[in-house]
Amino acid sequence: MIAYFVMELAVEEEIPTYSGGLGVLAGDTLYSFADMDVPAVCVTLLYRKGYTLQKITPHGMQLDFDSPWDYKKKLKKLDLEIELYFGDRLQRITCWEYAIRSKSEVKVLFLDGGLEGNDPEIRKLNEKLYFDDGIYRLRQEILLGIGGYRVLKALGYNVHVYHINESHSALLVLELLKELGSREKVREKCVFTTHTPVPAGHDKFPIDMVLGELKNYGYELNWEEELENGHLNLSHLAMRYSGKVNAVSYKHLFVSSHIFPECSVGNPDGLCDIEYVTNGVYHKRWVHEEIKELFNEYMIGWDESPILLQRAYEIPSELLLKRHNKVKSELINFINKQTDASFADDVLTIGIARRVTPYKRNDLILRDIDRLIHIAESFGELQLVFAGKAHPKDTAGKEMIKNIFEKMDLIKQRTKALKITFLENYDINLAKLLVAGCDVWLNNPKRPYEACGTSGMKAAINGVINFSTWDGWWLEGGIEGVNGWGIGPKPTWQDLSESKDEEDLEDIYGKLAYIILPTYYTRKDEWVRLMKNSIATVGPFFNTYRMVSEYISKVYKIGLR
Numbered sequence: 001m002i003a004y005f006v007m008e009l010a011v012e013e014e015i016p017t018y019s020g021g022l023g024v025l026a027g028d029t030l031y032s033f034a035d036m037d038v039p040a041v042c043v044t045l046l047y048r049k050g051y052t053l054q055k056i057t058p059h060g061m062q063l064d065f066d067s068p069w070d071y072k073k074k075l076k077k078l079d080l081e082i083e084l085y086f087g088d089r090l091q092r093i094t095c096w097e098y099a100i101r102s103k104s105e106v107k108v109l110f111l112d113g114g115l116e117g118n119d120p121e122i123r124k125l126n127e128k129l130y131f132d133d134g135i136y137r138l139r140q141e142i143l144l145g146i147g148g149y150r151v152l153k154a155l156g157y158n159v160h161v162y163h164i165n166e167s168h169s170a171l172l173v174l175e176l177l178k179e180l181g182s183r184e185k186v187r188e189k190c191v192f193t194t195h196t197p198v199p200a201g202h203d204k205f206p207i208d209m210v211l212g213e214l215k216n217y218g219y220e221l222n223w224e225e226e227l228e229n230g231h232l233n234l235s236h237l238a239m240r241y242s243g244k245v246n247a248v249s250y251k252h253l254f255v256s257s258h259i260f261p262e263c264s265v266g267n268p269d270g271l272c273d274i275e276y277v278t279n280g281v282y283h284k285r286w287v288h289e290e291i292k293e294l295f296n297e298y299m300i301g302w303d304e305s306p307i308l309l310q311r312a313y314e315i316p317s318e319l320l321l322k323r324h325n326k327v328k329s330e331l332i333n334f335i336n337k338q339t340d341a342s343f344a345d346d347v348l349t350i351g352i353a354r355r356v357t358p359y360k361r362n363d364l365i366l367r368d369i370d371r372l373i374h375i376a377e378s379f380g381e382l383q384l385v386f387a388g389k390a391h392p393k394d395t396a397g398k399e400m401i402k403n404i405f406e407k408m409d410l411i412k413q414r415t416k417a418l419k420i421t422f423l424e425n426y427d428i429n430l431a432k433l434l435v436a437g438c439d440v441w442l443n444n445p446k447r448p449y450e451a452c453g454t455s456g457m458k459a460a461i462n463g464v465i466n467f468s469t470w471d472g473w474w475l476e477g478g479i480e481g482v483n484g485w486g487i488g489p490k491p492t493w494q495d496l497s498e499s500k501d502e503e504d505l506e507d508i509y510g511k512l513a514y515i516i517l518p519t520y521y522t523r524k525d526e527w528v529r530l531m532k533n534s535i536a537t538v539g540p541f542f543n544t545y546r547m548v549s550e551y552i553s554k555v556y557k558i559g560l561r
């Protein structure tokens with residue numbers, strides 16, 4: 001049995017306990033476990049008020065609201081209570097169960113310390129995802145890692161592999177160490193997937209805070225050995241106690257071994273054995289219903305065997321275009337109902353949707369609006385649809401949203417050839433429509449900070465063409481001019497230099513004007529070829545069936561020996 005630990009999870013529309021790619025990937029993984037009959041259980045936290053619900057004022061200010069949901073209806077409360085210390089406070093913890101049923105059943109356990117009678121400070125941990133860092137984050141991680149470990153024990157799960165998916169649950173190694181007695185033994189049971197190449201993305205806590213919260217657990221650890229500048233870095237802890245560590249794309253393997261020198265690539269003497277498994281998407285969830293019908297007709301079996309997506313060439317071109325335009329129409333109707341953007345069906349539409357945070361550079365394409373307006377007026381009309389939430393405390397992210405709104409107003413006053421809109425509250429529902437309904441999917445994060453990226457895979461399997469920075473998965477999947485276009489220079493695997501905004505902008509504007517717009521408006525046959533190439537080259541590999549198979553053969557095998 002695999003125990004899959006994750007802080008956020010996007011398992012369905014009505015369970016808003018996720019912020020972005022990490023949670024969506026977790027959901028896609030669990031669906032694939034169930035389809036592939038992989039014995040697994042997922043451990044995550046209950047957040048009664050979800051993540052942030054985004055509304056935006058007319059001036060582009062993001063307002064953050066709670067996102068309460070009917071967890072009592074969606075989940076089944078288990079008749080179980082365990083006890084957990086937070087400092088000197090002994091608290092009661094329960095859990096709620098959700099089941100994914102396919103070839104086998106995968107249970108999801110939502111841990112809950114929000115019981116009546118518990119300290120209000122502890123009950124807060126189950127209100128919102130990522131609501132604070134510091135001691136609240138540490139306590140959420142105690143709940144997830146230590147609480148999760150104990151709940152699995154109490155429920156009698158026979159766990160062979162503990163999968164620490166991003167470091168939030170790393171404290172579970174302390175429980176294992178207490179039980180098994182040595183680092184070596186713990187390493188036979190733990191694997192760790194790192195998802196974050198941004199150094200600030202790795203949780204660190206002052207050791208006094210950690211020792212204060214854990215004082216009643218009696219963990220015998222040589223803390224000195226684990227510290228950096230008086231802080232416990234949970235990624236390092238996870239790495240040092242995991243028998244396998246993996247990055248989430250080939251490029252990310254090199255980035256990670258730079259951040260964690262103890263995990264050097266090709267360094268068998270290093271403490272830690274690092275691998276990579278490139279992420280994928282659960283094709284059954286991300287192919288739009290309209291497109292699914294077409295696939296069912298021309299690529300029978302594509303859903304059980306996504307390798308068959310390489311037969312996309314058998315779909316008649318006019319049918320693929322027609323079907324795509326139907327989905328696009330659905331998107332445009334939605335946009336015109338939600339906003340006053342008055343988008344048109346026959347205009348090239350580019351989607352830019354993901355978490356809004358500086359390294360993603362969500363507003364990069366609007367840096368030079370004179371040039372963008374000139375391109376739209378001279379080379380062909382253009383529509384841009386933005387979506388994405390900034391974390392409530394990410395002021396720089398919120399500034400970017402504001403900037404998008406300001407540029408939107410300026411552009412509206414100057415031209416009709418370029419239209420821009422922003423859709424509120426990006427979530428999996430909206431993502432499903434956007435990744436299928438746009439013509440081009442623009443993703444221009446700053447290199448080398450995109451660990452993998454998955455939204456471009458979702459777009460590609462719907463026949464939407466990628467236009468993306470050469471980073472993460474796109475370095476493996478992208479073929480210039482064949483299934484999309486790259487942005488900026490293509491780095492070697494070892495090259496960890498950062499993108500330069502100016503250089504990337506040149507490519508964005510240049511390729512738009514001279515390749516993308518002319519192809520769309522004057523060479524429809526070539527455009528459909530790119531659409532089919534996207535499905536056929538991305539679908540067979542960048543799916544979670546292939547990904548899960550690789551986890552089994554490269555990562556989980558440590559516990560299956």
Ligand SMILES: *Cc1c(COP(=O)(O)O)cnc(C)c1O
Pocket residue numbers: 019020021024353354355426427428431432443452453454455456458
């Ligand atoms: C797929 C997905 C993401 C991840 O998008 P990236 O562009 O790869 O960062 C984030 N949020 C939602 C809702 C998604 O569906």
